[in-house]
Amino acid sequence: MAGMAQTNTIDGASGFAVAPGRAPDRYFKYWLIAPAILLLLAIGLFPLIYSLIVSFQRVTMLDEDYSFAGLVNYAQLFRDARLWQSLLHTAIITAIALPLELILGLLMAQLFLERLPGRQIFVSLLVLPTVISPIVAGATWRLMFDNRYGPINQILGWFAGKPVAALWTVNPDLVYLGIILCEIWQWTPFMFLILLAALSNVDKSLTDAAEIDGAGYWRTFFKIVLPAIWPVMAIAILIRGLDLVRIFDIIWALTMGGPGTMTETISVYTYVQGFQQFETSYTAAMAFLVIVLLTVIVTWAIRRMGLAK
């Protein structure tokens, strides 16, 4: 009927059709995503804020004292030698495993860059360790390291020509090697995959041109390839670095932080304090110390790696 037809217009701000005479709701899109955002904030922020509050109380196994206790837990952090040792152990593992994973991952990626027969199958097999749960990986390596039933000492014995009784999870000279071997076995494929993708996207015409101009392999790699893959490599280093700082499963399965506390990382010590010793408030304070340290390190790393540009 004449006069009854209406033509809606599209509101540029909200993107929705708006009936004539009606003011557009510019905030409608925010209303739509608000529930999801609030849920994420609740899940993410609430535990953080609650932990912060608990860190200023005195909640232990015997005593649930929720009154404000000041900085007593934070003061204890600086007197806790075991805490700083665990941070040192974490730094050692990260400093050794991360470069090794990077170099091995890069070498493997270079190897698989060319179209080789069976490449897809080999890549799939290489990636398998990454999909295994870390605790399962640790338990498997513990069995492999076992002196009586594990294959590693047996194989070493073949080469040595006599039985080898290397105690990988007890001998202080071997425990770090055992942990790092397991860690590298599991997570080098992660580096490999990311770097393979990055290397695959390097403009071949640049490397071809360099070759024509007489540049050698290493010059080409450091001057052309590395700068091209650096942003992706930096992200991979950051992700793996953070994972290594949080390492728990492999260590728990292999040594439980032993011998003594020799391989106790910050995650292992936090678990022991929080879930075995029930020092709930102190554990919360430890967690915040780690958050602060990591924030500083990550911020520095992001700037240093040029990821902030």
Added chain:
Amino acid sequence: MKFLKRLTLTAAVGLAVGWTATAWAETAAERAVNEAKKYSGTTITIVWEAGLQALDPLNFSGPKWKELTGIEVKVVEAPIAEMFTKIMQEYRAGTGAYDALNVVPAWMPDLANAGALEVLDPYVDKYGFREELQKIAPTYRDNQMTVDGKIYGFPDDGDTFVFYYRKDIFGDPTNQAEFKSKYGYDLAVPTTWKQFAEIGQFLTDKYQPNMYGAAFFRSPGYGQYMFQERFRNEGGKFFDAETMKATINSDIGVRVFTEMRAENKFMPPGVEQFGFVENLAAFLQGQSAMTLSWPPYGRWAAGYGQDVEAFSWVPKSTIAGKVGYALPPGGHPQLAAGFALSVASTSKNKEAAYLFIQWLNSEDVSMQRVQLPYALRDPFRDSHFTSAEYEAKWPDAKAYLATLKQGAETGLLDLSLLQTDKYEEVLRQAISKLWAGDDPKAILDQAAGEWDAITDKIGVDKQKAIYQGWAAKSGAYPQ
């Protein structure tokens, strides 16, 4: 009228006595079943150690209880290292997820003081279980049931370390002659750790690599029990009772640590990594002539129950009929862990849970449970040690039970204080440092310092009261 009153009174008293007598004529197990029927249709949850231990409620007691009472039993399995954590976390959460619990007796002071365990005395009196509780072997009854005079759990597992040895090796005339010639005394079950070391070295020199003189589980979790036992047998005391300063770093402690490490030299290579299973495998396969462990080793070494599917992972015994049983050197074995049945204070089915644990722990049912081939519950009642049925299980079963009984009578209680696990964690780390090659004196000095720090944090006077109460028990130190 007066006569009628007297007659009525007499009749009333007679009826009351008769009713009571009838009620108590039924056994504690029967009483539990009859009283529990009113909860038919409900489900109770019990926390149990994961693995073989849990086969009891999963395959035997749970289904049987359901059949008798209509109550479903849901078993929550947890590794022993996590059980305390889970119980405390659930208590703090207050969800009522757990009804009945398995509790290591050394944890009882902590759990009771935290309020996680229900006081059982009212239930015990209501359902007439006191008399049967008195028939639990005294060591377990008097030391693993109460905190501050209140019952918090029923001892349900007669754990004690037993010394197992190869009778055939010890009885071999050639071995006897050679040993006597070298050491000047008869080759027999060692009664001191010095003898143990000499016998172990002798047998290793003669038989390696096919067999070694001895093997022990050396992983820290077990090793700390062995240290507790040996340290006290040698005369050591954990604390100065007046000052509460730790004295584990005394000359005795250092000597025990030094000797423990020296013994590894005549044990199989890699013994430092031996856990329960590795040590069991070595012994059952005839690779060690002496070992120390909980009672199940003795049953499995005799081949008892090895045709059960649940035991497919246990190496078949090659030494059935060749194993002797004795107390460890020193004569006072560690009672090492054990379990008691308790009720969670946050349970929403306390009475049903209580009736289940009364039934489990009763004379009748416990006798069946300790004879299950696949379960790890060990004899803990006087009647278990003299059961004709049990003695007929294998040829040496009578001697085995006699040794367990002796162990129960002379056994040493696990150290039990407030926050015992913190002290034990220090010992576990000390053991692992010992195997790593650190100096024993330095290790124990550090361990003693850590113990003192723990005591200071808990409160010296508070812990002293608990320690003095524990140390006064007959099983705390060798008498």
